[in-house]
Amino acid sequence: MKKNVISIMGPTAVGKTNLSIEIAKKFNGEVISGDSMQVYKGLDIGTAKIKPSEMQGITHHMLDIREADQEFSVSDFKENVQKYINDITARGNLPIIVGGSGLYIQAALYDYNFSEAKRDHTITNKMEEIIESEGIMPLYNRLVEIDPEQAEKIHPNNHRRVIRALEIYESTGMTMTAYKENQSMESPYKPILLGLDMERELLYRRINERVDHMMKDGLLDEVKNLYAKGYENCQSMNAIGYKEFIPYFKNEQSLEETIELLKRNSRRYAKRQLTWFRNKMDLTWFHMTPATIDKQFANILDELAGILK
The missing domain is CATH 3.40.50.300 (P-loop containing nucleotide triphosphate hydrolases)
Structure with a gap:
């Protein structure tokens, strides 16, 4: 039971x-x-x-x-x-x-x-390059735009979580919020x-x-x-x-x-x-x-x- x-x-x-x-x-x-x-x-x-x-x-x-x-x-x-x-x-x-x-x-x-969405290292590497050259804010602002609910839960300095949320969106077409809901x-x-x-x-x-x-x-x-x-x-x-x-x-x-x-x-x-x-x-x-x-x-x-x- x-x-x-x-x-x-x-x-x-x-x-x-x-x-x-x-x-x-x-x-x-x-x-x-x-x-x-x-x-x-x-x-x-x-x-x-x-x-x-x-x-x-x-x-x-x-x-x-x-x-x-x-x-x-x-x-x-x-x-x-x-x-x-x-x-x-x-x-x-x-x-x-x-x-x-x-x-x-x-x-x-x-x-x-939370492990079903596979990692796409091509996307990850590209975002890491953006962080290195422009800082985290362009990526974080992108997350705010596509998934404000998830962005509110992530501090901009938490690069790993920002990247992961964007990676799921780029590879599946679903926001992290929608991915969890489904x-x-x-x-x-x-x-x-x-x-x-x-x-x-x-x-x-x-x-x-x-x-x-x-x-x-x-x-x-x-x-x-x-x-x-x-x-x-x-x-x-x-x-x-x-x-x-x-x-x-x-x-x-x-x-x-x-x-x-x-x-x-x-x-x-x-x-x-x-x-x-x-x-x-x-x-x-x-x-x-x-x-x-x-x-x-x-x-x-x-x-x-x-x-x-």
Whole structure:
């Protein structure tokens, strides 16, 4: 029989972490972070990484497994998540994936194969020559033009990933995003996909408030520490909550402008997340409000009790 795997998705600041704890307590679960930036040590406040004091005794995985200057690809994500799913179910417990981008979650739950597209070294060599003579930006701008969704996930200085995304397009005629979408949607698991949503104005207010809380908790010092270590061009520093501060450190914008930019980028990301989840994945949606959140959590637990019995 296929293993049950719960995945809780939705925009930032909607209540996914609290729901995961409640599900884990009731159904003997263990939590797997679906946020590919929470794998990095030292990226705590800006990624809203759960604190040990908030875990309520629930085991959490995929936190602090990479140094901030290391890469972490979607293939790495898939491999690690599937390993934890197997380990958790082997102990007789329920795996609960919390958060993450739609593509990354799909890759893990539907076993995407990222090695099928063969390498074309002629194309690769040509692009490497362009980088050597003109720099990376002509290629990166090309990627932004043909596949903006993938470009957003890749730092311009990550030459290998930029080249790979363009190579797939040149050799198959499909963007990396489309290539991933067209893979089989048959899952080796029994995914239970839960989506949390919230009225847009309330969600945006919660996101703004979350950024203010992050600043009070020391986000500026956290990012400054990473920047001082020379991580400016690392994949980890391309995350929302970190990249916005680099112009501030270079005296190109004020702190007030930086905070407003972070809030705006967070709101826009939440909007893109919701669009993706609604268009690309078959989630069971639950609408959250401050007045009904406890009732909705109870409804979710009741529904899961029927599914998991």
